Amino acid sequence: MKTPQAFTPPDYDVADVEAFQALARGDCPSHLQQRALRWVIEAAAGTYDLSYRPTSDRDTCFAEGRRFVGLQIVKMLKIDKQKLKKGDDNG
Incomplete structure (x- = not known):
């Protein structure tokens, strides 16, 4: 498996986008808050x-x-x- 380039943006899907948009609106249910935080920690920050x-x-x-x-x-x-x-x- 090839190591991704450091500057390559992490993958995301519709559910990740939904989580962040709900978070920004201030009406994010807990499971989407957890998804957004997990994406930042695991995918965006690596x-x-x-x-x-x-x-x-x-x-x-x-x-x-x-x-x-x-x-x-x-x-x-x-x-x-x-x-x-x-x-x-x-x-």
């Missing part, structure tokens, strides 16, 4: 993909930048907010 691109350092950097966004979102989802309230920046 959080769980290998960012290394063997043929281009620039592509590796680009992919790692995308992945960084996903990692920050995942961190926010998993952070211990009680520790954060006590002043621990790392949660």
Whole structure:
């Protein structure tokens, strides 16, 4: 399987578009909210993909930048907010 180019936009389908449009309107049911968030983390950011691109350092950097966004979102989802309230920046 060929590694996709770092700058290649991720695939999406009608249900993904529906989820984002409902989210933007503010009337998004929970299952579509979860779908939109999952698409950002997994597809758009490539959080769980290998960012290394063997043929281009620039592509590796680009992919790692995308992945960084996903990692920050995942961190926010998993952070211990009680520790954060006590002043621990790392949660």
